[in-house]
Amino acid sequence: QSALTQPRSVSGSPGQSVTISCTGTSSDVLTYDYVSWYQFHPGEAPKLIIYDVIKRPSGVPDRFSGSKSGNTASLTISGLQAEDEADYYCCTDAGSYMVVFGGGTRLTVL
Amino acid sequence: EVQLVESGGGLVQPGGSLRLSCAASGFTFSTYWMNWVRQAPGKGLVWVSRLSKDADIAIYADSVKGRFTVSRDNAKNTLYLQMNSLTGEDTAVYYCARDGTSRGPDFDVWGQGTVVTVAS
Numbered sequence: 602q603s604a605l606t607q608p609r610s611v612s613g614s615p616g617q618s619v620t621i622s623c624t625g626t627s628s629d630v631l632t633y634d635y636v637s638w639y640q641f642h643p644g645e646a647p648k649l650i651i652y653d654v655i656k657r658p659s660g661v662p663d664r665f666s667g668s669k670s671g672n673t674a675s676l677t678i679s680g681l682q683a684e685d686e687a688d689y690y691c692c693t694d695a696g697s698y699m700v701v702f703g704g705g706t707r708l709t710v711l
Numbered sequence: 712e713v714q715l716v717e718s719g720g721g722l723v724q725p726g727g728s729l730r731l732s733c734a735a736s737g738f739t740f741s742t743y744w745m746n747w748v749r750q751a752p753g754k755g756l757v758w759v760s761r762l763s764k765d766a767d768i769a770i771y772a773d774s775v776k777g778r779f780t781v782s783r784d785n786a787k788n789t790l791y792l793q794m795n796s797l798t799g800e801d802t803a804v805y806y807c808a809r810d811g812t813s814r815g816p817d818f819d820v821w822g823q824g825t826v827v828t829v830a831s
Contacts, residue, residue: 604755635815639756646806646824647748647756652817690756692816698761698770700746700816705755 605629605691605703612709618679621706623691624672629701631672633694638667638676641688641705651676678708686710713737713820715807720825727797727829733790733807733822741785744810746818747792749803749827758816759805760792774800797829 606624613619623638625631638651649658651667654674664679674693678685691703719731733745747759760781761770769781780793790807804824811819 633815635813637817646821649817649819653813653815658819694815698768700758700761702756702758
């Protein structure tokens, strides 16, 4: 169960767009269309922002979007806002009901 | 309000045991798979365990297999994690999380976490 690979940090200015990648293997991201993304502000509970690669739970702004190509999934945040500054984690099915998270990406809004 | 509240964390010596609880409210607990996820200090989220709604399928990360046991009491709307043979590497904030409606892992409700510290 190796963690999915995410960049340690990304940054962007308010109003800009940023993309966070999440690279897995043929055993997880490539095989399953079940990638989810979580926003994690320190001291708070993680929040689901994308599931099934592209779907957004109700209440999540459409500034957040997901995609997948091969064994790499991506989260794009457009129109960056100060409150988007947080840690972001990808997650997917690893087979046999197991789950694997990415290592996490710290987003800094400049 | 849909809510998960963890409890049972604390300081425990290496080799010791601890049982965590996760009380659910605001939804029909018995119809959802549930999970435990942890975050060690300065580290990322790591999935620990998953339990089917009827408790007939329990899955564990390799790092805890054979030491941790997940269970639930649907009558009490509570999820448990029995942790034995604890080591310093188990020091973390432990979160319970609900599996949503997707067939894959979509953890749509999380608790605030309970802190487990393993130290002598």
